[in-house]
Amino acid sequence: MPAADKVKSSWADEVELDYGGLPPSTEVIENGHKYVTEYKFNNDDKKTKVLRTYKITKQVVPKVVARRKNLPKFGDSENDKPGPNSHTTMVSEDVYMQFLSAKDEEKSNENVLDPLKNIAKCRICNGDHWSVNCPYKGTAMDTSKLMENKAPATTTTVDSGSKTGKYVPPFMKDIQKAGGPGGRGRDDTSAIRISNLSESMTEADLEELVKKFGPHNKMYLARDKNTGLCKGFAYVHFKLRKDAAAAIELLNGHGYDHLILNVEWSKPQNN
Amino acid sequence: MKPLMLQGHERSITQIKYNREGDLLFSCSKDLKPNVWWSLNGERLGTYNGHQGAVWSLDVDWSTSKMITGSGDMTTKIWDVEFGKVLASIPAQSSVRTTNFSYSGNQAAYTTDKAMGQNCELFIIDVRTADSSLSHQDPVLRVPILQSKVTSMLWGALDETIITGHENGHISLYDVRNGKQINSVNDHTNSINDMQLNKDGTMFVTASKDTSAKLFDSESLLCLKTYKTERPVNSAAISPILDHIVVGGGQDAMEVTTTSSRAGKFDSRFFHLIYEEEFARLKGHFGPINSLAFHPDGKSYASGGEDGFVRVQVFDNSYFEYMFE
Numbered sequence: 001m002p003a004a005d006k007v008k009s010s011w012a013d014e015v016e017l018d019y020g021g022l023p024p025s026t027e028v029i030e031n032g033h034k035y036v037t038e039y040k041f042n043n044d045d046k047k048t049k050v051l052r053t054y055k056i057t058k059q060v061v062p063k064v065v066a067r068r069k070n071l072p073k074f075g076d077s078e079n080d081k082p083g084p085n086s087h088t089t090m091v092s093e094d095v096y097m098q099f100l101s102a103k104d105e106e107k108s109n110e111n112v113l114d115p116l117k118n119i120a121k122c123r124i125c126n127g128d129h130w131s132v133n134c135p136y137k138g139t140a141m142d143t144s145k146l147m148e149n150k151a152p153a154t155t156t157t158v159d160s161g162s163k164t165g166k167y168v169p170p171f172m173k174d175i176q177k178a179g180g181p182g183g184r185g186r187d188d189t190s191a192i193r194i195s196n197l198s199e200s201m202t203e204a205d206l207e208e209l210v211k212k213f214g215p216h217n218k219m220y221l222a223r224d225k226n227t228g229l230c231k232g233f234a235y236v237h238f239k240l241r242k243d244a245a246a247a248i249e250l251l252n253g254h255g256y257d258h259l260i261l262n263v264e265w266s267k268p269q270n271n
Numbered sequence: 272m273k274p275l276m277l278q279g280h281e282r283s284i285t286q287i288k289y290n291r292e293g294d295l296l297f298s299c300s301k302d303l304k305p306n307v308w309w310s311l312n313g314e315r316l317g318t319y320n321g322h323q324g325a326v327w328s329l330d331v332d333w334s335t336s337k338m339i340t341g342s343g344d345m346t347t348k349i350w351d352v353e354f355g356k357v358l359a360s361i362p363a364q365s366s367v368r369t370t371n372f373s374y375s376g377n378q379a380a381y382t383t384d385k386a387m388g389q390n391c392e393l394f395i396i397d398v399r400t401a402d403s404s405l406s407h408q409d410p411v412l413r414v415p416i417l418q419s420k421v422t423s424m425l426w427g428a429l430d431e432t433i434i435t436g437h438e439n440g441h442i443s444l445y446d447v448r449n450g451k452q453i454n455s456v457n458d459h460t461n462s463i464n465d466m467q468l469n470k471d472g473t474m475f476v477t478a479s480k481d482t483s484a485k486l487f488d489s490e491s492l493l494c495l496k497t498y499k500t501e502r503p504v505n506s507a508a509i510s511p512i513l514d515h516i517v518v519g520g521g522q523d524a525m526e527v528t529t530t531s532s533r534a535g536k537f538d539s540r541f542f543h544l545i546y547e548e549e550f551a552r553l554k555g556h557f558g559p560i561n562s563l564a565f566h567p568d569g570k571s572y573a574s575g576g577e578d579g580f581v582r583v584q585v586f587d588n589s590y591f592e593y594m595f596e
Contacts, residue, residue: 059311061292061294062292064292064334064335065292065294068294068295068335068353069294069309071316071353072354073315073316073317074316074317074318074354074355075304075306075317075318075319075320075355076279076304076315076317076318076320077315077316077317077318078317080315083312083314084312084313084314084315085314085315087278088277088278088279088315089275089276089277089278089308089312089313089314089315090275090276090278091273091274091275091276092273092274092275092276092555092582093273094272094273095272095273095274095553095554095555095584096272096553096587097272097541097551097552097553097586097587097589097590098551098552098553098554099550099551099589099593100549100550100551100552
């Protein structure tokens with residue numbers, strides 16, 4: 001029998017059979033494994049060869065179980081051949097149990113849950129909805145009131161930040177006090193850079209936007225040389241550093257003119 | 272481990288159960304045909320064709336000769352396990368939510384939904400002669416349940432009591448002899464989705480929509496342990512050999528489409544029975560798990576999910592070698 005099987009599955013025969021139909025399926029039992037080869041058409045009407053390997057094991061089971069092993073199939077499985085039907089039984093890919101220690105568990109809970117709960121955060125009232133849906137949208141709360149509420153809080157955080165913050169080497173402290181890293185003529189420590197502004201931005205708009213944070217020395221709105229339109233960013237030099245900090249805190253991520261502003265400390269130029 | 276995926280259902284799985292020896296695994300789903308599988312290799316033995324509605328629950332008797340199913344087509348059917356034929360079909364006034372054989376297999380209990388102007392009711396029938404005559408026999412006991420509807424049910428110790436879990440989180444104990452309520456506790460705050468006894472029937476674990484699973488004494492209904500998760504729990508099972516319970520659930524099926532599968536938490540989660548602490552997880556389903564069952568030998572377990580798959584997982588050595596700190 002094995003000899004006959006071999007002849008059947010020689011490649012020459014397979015080529016001939018191509019014109020006829022599908023080669024018959026074969027079953028070979030070899031040292032504890034059963035190899036079943038089947039041919040079928042796949043979804044694209046191409047012939048495919050399916051080789052399945054089964055491990056044959058012996059188990060000692062109670063009599064009733066052994067008897068049930070030989071039950072005929074019924075219902076929708078009535079016409080299934082002995083052995084698992086590949087339509088209904090599949091072996092899925094490897095999965096591994098993840099053992100967790102108590103710490104891991106807490107961590108993963110935090111990571112996974114928080115973003116789920118607070119996907120939406122309102123920029124106006126900090127509620128858990130999108131700013132678009134905020135009930136305070138367009139009211140005084142939208143801009144000025146928000147600032148009043150938050151401004152004291154931000155200044156305190158800045159202060160405490162400098163007190164309890166990281167170690168700052170002495171020479172850096174000096175720079176901070178003196179105002180501006182060495183060599184720069186202007187005081188840049190209280191300058192902020194506002195970017196992602198819309199093209200139609202004007203100095204007057206910018207003034208309107210920043211004046212509620214405190215007095216400023218200088219403002220620069222970058223404009224295109226040819227068109228005269230805003231290039232999308234601006235610098236504002238505040239008189240006080242804490243006003244600048246408050247402006248960053250409140251304006252960063254703030255929606256303005258259908259764009260979301262990006263506000264940061266102005267970085268010193270490289271040369 | 273390489274789990275076996277059993278794909279015999281077209282809709283979400285509602286309940287899975289092993290028979291007493293554990294060689295057969297029964298599954299029912301919201302499609303019309305309960306299936307039975309050989310648990311060893313996942314081969315399907317057959318399907319039980321005959322219901323006209325979603326099949327909500329099933330149970331197999333002690334000797335694996337009869338299976339009882341409760342369906343949304345307002346019938347309870349008793350089947351011949353081995354040949355897939357209906358032995359008896361018992362009509363009800365509303366859809367049948369839970370069904371269970373008593374341990375002896377002499378009686379069976381089922382509960383109906385509160386719907387279509389009908390009250391939720393608990394029925395106990397004698398199934399020693401399961402044939403077509405059952406359909407017009409009076410039940411042995413009929414208990415109207417006027418509080419919130421029954422969502423899960425168990426036979427208590429020595430077949431003398433019935434434990435019911437309700438939609439409002441109550442758990443009640445009924446005397447089978449006179450249908451009187453003996454005890455009722457209110458530890459859960461939301462629907463009890465599943466209850467499963469431990470091996471000797473002295474305790475049972477509940478799975479509730481209030482995102483926790485709890486362990487109760489099955490006689491006094493004393494809450495012994497609580498296993499907390501962050502998602503509704505749909506099913507929980509106690510290992511027959513180790514002090515472990517497995518808990519499955521996840522984001523409500525309704526909200527699944529709006530959450531990622533990672534955030535949905537569709538893993539099976541293993542808790543230590545006594546220390547109430549989660550120690551392992553196993554991924555697999557891409558929808559919430561609706562039903563879990565331990566193999567009676569404790570070396571594998573099966574889970575059925577909203578995704579319509581039943582997965583049979585055989586534990587690796589790492590599971591048995593794992594020591595709880």
